[in-house]
Amino acid sequence: MRREDVPPLLFQVTDDLPEPDLADVAWAGGLRVRRRRRRTVLISVVLVLVALLVTSILIEMGQSDGGGKADALPLDHQPTGYIAPAGQIAGIDYWLAPPAGSERFLDRLDTVLGDRLALPDKVNRLADHKLDKVVAVVLVKNGDGYQPLLLGGDASWSQADVSLLPVGGASPLSPGAISPDGRTVAFPQPGQLVTVNASTAKVDDYSLPGGDFRSVSWLQDAQRVLVSAPGVAYRVVVGEGRNGEQPVVRINGAKDPEAITAPYRIDSGAVTRYLDTGRWTEDSMLPLPVQSWVGQTFSSVGTVARLFVAGKLPQVPAMVSQPQGVAAISTYRSVPSRLLMLDDPLTGSGDVRDPGCCAVLGWYDEQNLLLQVRGWVLAWDLDSGNVRRVTELAVGELALGPGLSG
């Protein structure tokens, strides 16, 4: 058999096959397939839309039924060791501080102040051992006067060559004595302001027209100081002033000298902001049931803090003393304000925190507020609500500077 013989044999096999007519049938089949595909696509689109609709309805129902579910989301972002607030006072969340006597057992925030801050055995002369940044200032009684001891970032102490007089029968150390750049310390004196530049050991005094000055507060530019006495206050240029600027300008005073602070101050039921004109403008109202404010106001980025003594508070019943707490008021509407109440209603021991025992000392960083609570410096973490001990105080008055956080 040759290859040419194969096709006739194969054609012979197919001779009796019927003649098909597939054109119409195939076209109709194509139409059916196309319609079925369209129908499938349409049904799929409808199903997807229905699924999306049902999902959105379920989400909407979940949000409306849950009430607080959306608010609960930030819980995922809560810091480690978060403590829930104990309740609300005047619409502001408050936390309860650890009871008096328990400070020693709190977690510690390690700083250059050490575990216990006492007067040093070894002190350098500031002229011999200048400091780039002042971390803390304490006063040493020397006869009728006081001498300032400055603590540097390297944990060394330097004594400034200046003798300070008491003001109003008390030591002339204001909690806001250290400038925002940590280089200069300011002291209120009778009829004058004294500054000590720690980086040059230079002492300057600025005469002021009368007044029993008791409080100083630095402006953020570290070039100007607000000095205040009861009912009178001055703004003093101690660094570089503007052209033609008066070195000493009288500004609005207050009955409480410690109320005069910048850039914010809290008193009289409002948070007010300092203006270059020497006036304060209202930033927000403060509906707290405050009987009196204690110490100075300290401002961080977005938060202003000051200690207050309240009358009777149903949320924090005081057994012996009056309720007092720290108000950390946010200057941003999106960030909530917070309170730390110092009186523990369960405290029945002799460790009572009387009004005036405590005050705000400043900010460790943007979230940790430093408080002087009887013989301790404590740090309140605003994010987590935790309170840690910073140091035990074996000194009298203390002023802290920005170099504490390194």
Next chain:
Amino acid sequence: MRDTVDPDFASFVDARQGRWLRTAYLVYGDLERAERALLRAFTQLSLHWVRVDDPDAFVQRLLYLPALKPWNRAKAFPDEDDQVKHALGELTPAQRAVFVLLHVEELTEFEVADLLGMSQTAVHGHGLSAFGLFRTALGAGDWRDAK
């Protein structure tokens, strides 16, 4: 897609359906399967009629490739007394498809390779072995005697 059959499509199908049904019958070894495969191929062509560049190759691929699939290998020409059909039934599906396309459609080995997705060498081997088996089955002697 229009509801009534496209005249060009009808002309295309009318001109080829007889020949392709015979070829498909020889490849599948079953008239019903051959008709079903051819109708499916034309139906698919109708869906893509205006977009297909080479309708012949489109239909032929759809017509012959399913015969090579492992799940589509029913016995060809079962219970047939005809010697030629019996000889074709002895071939594997690939051998039968190559053999039919070479000798009935008169395609070259390269065209068959392109159509069935095989190498030209594979097509040559299938064609040679299929011819030898076909000759032997018909009692025509060893394929190496063929000229």
